Amino acid sequence: MNQEISEIYTEEFFVNMGPQHPSTHGVLRLLLKMDGEVVLDMVPHVGYLHRSMEKIAENRTYYQYIPYTDRIDYVSAMFCNQAFCMAMEKLANVPVPERAEYIRIIMVELNRIASHLIWLGTFSLDLGAITPFLYCFREREKILDLFEMVCGQRMTFNYMRVGGVSRDITPEFIPMAKEFIKYFLPRVDEYEDILTNNPIFLSRTKGVGLLDQKTAIENGVTGPSLRGTGLKCDLRKDEPYSVYDKFNFDIPTGETSDVWDRYMVRIQEMRESAKIVLQALESLPEGPIKTKISAVFKPPAGEVYLRIEAPRGEMGFYIVSDGSPKPYRLKIRTGSFSNLTVLPIISRGWKIADVVAIFGSLDVVLPEVDR
Amino acid sequence: MTSEEIKKIVTEKFPDKLKEAKIFGFEPTFIVEKDSLLDVCLFVKESKELAFDLLSCMSGADYPDRFEMVYLLFSFSRKHKMSLKVQLPKDNPEVESATAVWKGADWYEREIAELFGIKFKNHPDLRPLLLPEDWNEGYPLRKDWTGKDFLKMPDVK
Amino acid sequence: MLELDQLFKNIYLWGENLFTQWGIPLFWLELLGMLIVAVIILAFMSLSVLFLVWWERKVSGHMQSRFGPMRTGWHGWLQTIIDAIKLILKEDTTPGTADKIGFLIAPIIVFVSAFMAYICIPFGKGLIVKDLNIGILYILAITTFTVIGLLTAGWCSNNKFSVLGGFRSAAQIISYEVPLTLSILGVVILSQTLSMQSIVNSQKHIWEWYIFRQPIGFLIYLVAAIAEINRVPFDIPEAEQELVAGFNVEYSGIKFAMFFFAEFANLFLVSAIATTLFLGGWNGPLLPSWIWFFIKSFFLVFVIMWFKWTFPRLRVDQLMGFAWKFLLPLAFINLILTGLFA
Numbered sequence: 001m002n003q004e005i006s007e008i009y010t011e012e013f014f015v016n017m018g019p020q021h022p023s024t025h026g027v028l029r030l031l032l033k034m035d036g037e038v039v040l041d042m043v044p045h046v047g048y049l050h051r052s053m054e055k056i057a058e059n060r061t062y063y064q065y066i067p068y069t070d071r072i073d074y075v076s077a078m079f080c081n082q083a084f085c086m087a088m089e090k091l092a093n094v095p096v097p098e099r100a101e102y103i104r105i106i107m108v109e110l111n112r113i114a115s116h117l118i119w120l121g122t123f124s125l126d127l128g129a130i131t132p133f134l135y136c137f138r139e140r141e142k143i144l145d146l147f148e149m150v151c152g153q154r155m156t157f158n159y160m161r162v163g164g165v166s167r168d169i170t171p172e173f174i175p176m177a178k179e180f181i182k183y184f185l186p187r188v189d190e191y192e193d194i195l196t197n198n199p200i201f202l203s204r205t206k207g208v209g210l211l212d213q214k215t216a217i218e219n220g221v222t223g224p225s226l227r228g229t230g231l232k233c234d235l236r237k238d239e240p241y242s243v244y245d246k247f248n249f250d251i252p253t254g255e256t257s258d259v260w261d262r263y264m265v266r267i268q269e270m271r272e273s274a275k276i277v278l279q280a281l282e283s284l285p286e287g288p289i290k291t292k293i294s295a296v297f298k299p300p301a302g303e304v305y306l307r308i309e310a311p312r313g314e315m316g317f318y319i320v321s322d323g324s325p326k327p328y329r330l331k332i333r334t335g336s337f338s339n340l341t342v343l344p345i346i347s348r349g350w351k352i353a354d355v356v357a358i359f360g361s362l363d364v365v366l367p368e369v370d371r
Numbered sequence: 372m373t374s375e376e377i378k379k380i381v382t383e384k385f386p387d388k389l390k391e392a393k394i395f396g397f398e399p400t401f402i403v404e405k406d407s408l409l410d411v412c413l414f415v416k417e418s419k420e421l422a423f424d425l426l427s428c429m430s431g432a433d434y435p436d437r438f439e440m441v442y443l444l445f446s447f448s449r450k451h452k453m454s455l456k457v458q459l460p461k462d463n464p465e466v467e468s469a470t471a472v473w474k475g476a477d478w479y480e481r482e483i484a485e486l487f488g489i490k491f492k493n494h495p496d497l498r499p500l501l502l503p504e505d506w507n508e509g510y511p512l513r514k515d516w517t518g519k520d521f522l523k524m525p526d527v528k
Numbered sequence: 529m530l531e532l533d534q535l536f537k538n539i540y541l542w543g544e545n546l547f548t549q550w551g552i553p554l555f556w557l558e559l560l561g562m563l564i565v566a567v568i569i570l571a572f573m574s575l576s577v578l579f580l581v582w583w584e585r586k587v588s589g590h591m592q593s594r595f596g597p598m599r600t601g602w603h604g605w606l607q608t609i610i611d612a613i614k615l616i617l618k619e620d621t622t623p624g625t626a627d628k629i630g631f632l633i634a635p636i637i638v639f640v641s642a643f644m645a646y647i648c649i650p651f652g653k654g655l656i657v658k659d660l661n662i663g664i665l666y667i668l669a670i671t672t673f674t675v676i677g678l679l680t681a682g683w684c685s686n687n688k689f690s691v692l693g694g695f696r697s698a699a700q701i702i703s704y705e706v707p708l709t710l711s712i713l714g715v716v717i718l719s720q721t722l723s724m725q726s727i728v729n730s731q732k733h734i735w736e737w738y739i740f741r742q743p744i745g746f747l748i749y750l751v752a753a754i755a756e757i758n759r760v761p762f763d764i765p766e767a768e769q770e771l772v773a774g775f776n777v778e779y780s781g782i783k784f785a786m787f788f789f790a791e792f793a794n795l796f797l798v799s800a801i802a803t804t805l806f807l808g809g810w811n812g813p814l815l816p817s818w819i820w821f822f823i824k825s826f827f828l829v830f831v832i833m834w835f836k837w838t839f840p841r842l843r844v845d846q847l848m849g850f851a852w853k854f855l856l857p858l859a860f861i862n863l864i865l866t867g868l869f870a
Binding site for chain 1: 424425426427428430432433441443445447450454473474475477478486499500501502503511512523524526
């Protein structure tokens with residue numbers, strides 16, 4: 001009997017998942033080495049969306065580059081705007097009026113909600129639940145309406161400027177934003193109703209794709225994926241930039257660092273962000289929205305590295321200036337880039353269906369990886 | 372821990388291997404000798420007081436007279452930050468890979484290797500990351516690079 | 529009343545008269561009758577599939593706070609007809625490396641197995657093509673042929689995703705066949721017959737419906753049937769997000785349309801069987817029997833759609849575990865209890 005079984009010839013095979021695949025969220029190619037349904041090894045191939053952002057930066061003035069930052073991560077463009085402008089402000093020591101800081105925070109936190117909504121929708125889609133996707137987009141639409149009201153754009157905002165923001169918010173914005181938050185919080189409960197305690201969802205996410213804290217930090221994983229491992233780390237609290245120290249909010253963390261924890265952290269973060277937006281709207285000070293600076297922005301020679309807490313982890317700009325109006329060297333650090341590196345490590349030994357869930361839970365946006 | 376304290380610890384440990392220790396950028400910044408880079412990296416990661424466990428970012432830069440690698444570090448447990456720099460010669464730039472210390476350096480080094488042409492010794496897998504597999508037009512992020520579609524913008528005064 | 533069985537009987541009698549008048553052997557009438565019935569069944573299947581596709585899109589749309597198709601005709605009722613025409617007219621490509629014969633046969637097998645099962649469905653009082661005395665057994669046997677078609681499709685496409693899809697469907701359908709059959713056996717024990725019409729006749733009043741005497745059996749049947757027809761949450765053979773489209777990833781045009789057709793035909797089929805076995809079939813007050821049958825069947829179809837748009841998808845090993853570790857023991861317990869108390 002045993003001999004008969006050993007005579008059956010089996011072999012591992014390679015599957016190219018992507019670049020065109022429904023659940024690789026953009027154009028990522030995963031080369032999977034599979035034994036039946038089990039993934040033995042994986043090699044991610046990126047670069048299909050490489051637009052040479054860093055080379056372009058060296059060839060543009062600082063102001064001209066702000067619209068480009070929108071395209072780094074189009075799902076959370078406000079964060080790219082903010083990080084780049086804050087880096088320049090730090091480089092040239094430009095003060096930012098308080099009202100502008102508040103408006104920035106309202107915008108980025110709304111953007112964080114929008115970004116997490118996209119993540120939630122696509123993640124549940126990856127698990128085969130189609131309906132939450134539409135629900136998430138319904139709410140995101142309202143956030144985009146708010147953005148459109150303020151800066152005229154829905155995806156690529158080009159809203160922040162060195163020393164402030166480009167336009168003041170309109171008087172109708174505040175009541176509308178407050179109304180949105182009031183409308184939004186029960187919606188989060190609705191998502192939870194349909195997913196959090198669903199036994200199928202639990203069996204697909206609980207205990208799947210364990211990412212232990214040491215591996216995560218070793219590989220530079222940041223953001224919600226790292227908080228899912230139970231580490232209380234958030235740049236908004238660790239080194240409060242902008243005016244985050246004036247707001248009262250919590251950092252949600254996970255316990256077992258599986259897919260479910262990463263899901264739960266992001267769900268909680270949406271509530272926290274809503275809390276911050278509400279506080280900022282309540283205490284929005286009057287005043288100017290932009291510091292006057294010269295039309296040609298020439299920061300002094302020097303270097304700066306500035307990080308902010310974006311929805312997908314740390315987003316940082318390393319800028320070397322030689323005193324000219326163009327950056328000498330600009331390096332963009334994005335959360336997705338580092339988060340993607342752990343994917344092969346945590347998906348080894350899981351089934352192909354789990355790989356999809358794990359990849360979804362890391363919340364990788366490919367243009368951010370390739371830049 | 373403040374920048375001054377970090378500076379003190381590192382300079383005491385490596386008195387002769389740090390070329391320069393001045394505060395700018397992601398402060399404090401040390402310019403490390405090429406050969407002792409791994410030692411310094413290991414020390415700042417493993418030492419109890421410093422514990423720089425996160426390689427936040429890693430970047431190269433092409434200056435007229437040298438290449439420069441910069442390692443931007445952050446510590447989750449201590450909440451402080453610093454950066455290390457290595458200067459490399461223009462001809463045959465080569466440096467020890469930091470993957471032995473921080474695994475996260477892997478993809479950063481692959482990116483730098485293909486965009487700047489800096490070689491990393493003992494890197495596990497130095498395939499190109501972002502550029503096409505058949506790319507043979509040199510190293511795009513070097514300042515003297517000109518591709519066939521590259522158009523330089525006029526200078527701004 | 530609006531009962532249709534008399535109508536068909538009269539047509540047959542009229543044909544018999546005509547044939548004896550003209551002196552043609554009645555054998556030809558039988559043959560002609562079979563042909564006509566086959567065409568009627570095919571037409572009915574097509575209509576119900578067209579309707580179900582449209583309905584699925586409407587149901588999903590309204591569950592997801594949107595409208596679904598709205599532009600073609602009143603509330604988009606023309607949409608599926610247009611889609612069907614598009615699929616039929618579309619270029620039918622066969623991958624260069626595919627096994628040509630198997631690639632061609634697979635959709636036909638799937639289609640035919642769905643088609644043949646309709647013979648034993650009692651649509652109304654006297655409205656059944658052939659009331660076989662082993663009716664339910666015949667349906668179970670014939671629908672299992674689907675798996676051969678899916679496996680052939682997966683293997684002959686010569687694509688890794690479709691091979692995985694084919695294997696998954698084989699494993700899944702064979703596993704769920706067991707609890708499905710066991711859950712049906714409970715009804716068979718109670719009604720003491722395998723004939724579909726007799727099963728319907730044994731539940732004349734609402735308190736005689738087997739859903740009340742076999743509630744566990746009904747639930748097992750529903751779950752296993754959803755798995756049999758590869759729908760969410762058991763749609764792993766074509767899991768869009770994992771295997772792109774599973775076994776039918778290489779199919780296009782008319783061959784894809786046949787898979788699609790068979791899927792929705794099977795959706796109606798399992799609801800119709802559940803109606804017959806557990807919900808009293810066409811029995812009901814006031815309305816004609818066939819209307820009652822459709823009301824009950826389409827309600828079950830709606831329930832299955834409701835599942836699809838609410839649940840995430842199970843993983844392949846969880847799916848197998850669920851069948852063998854939970855459904856099968858439960859089905860056995862149900863069967864033993866039924867046997868003891870019947």
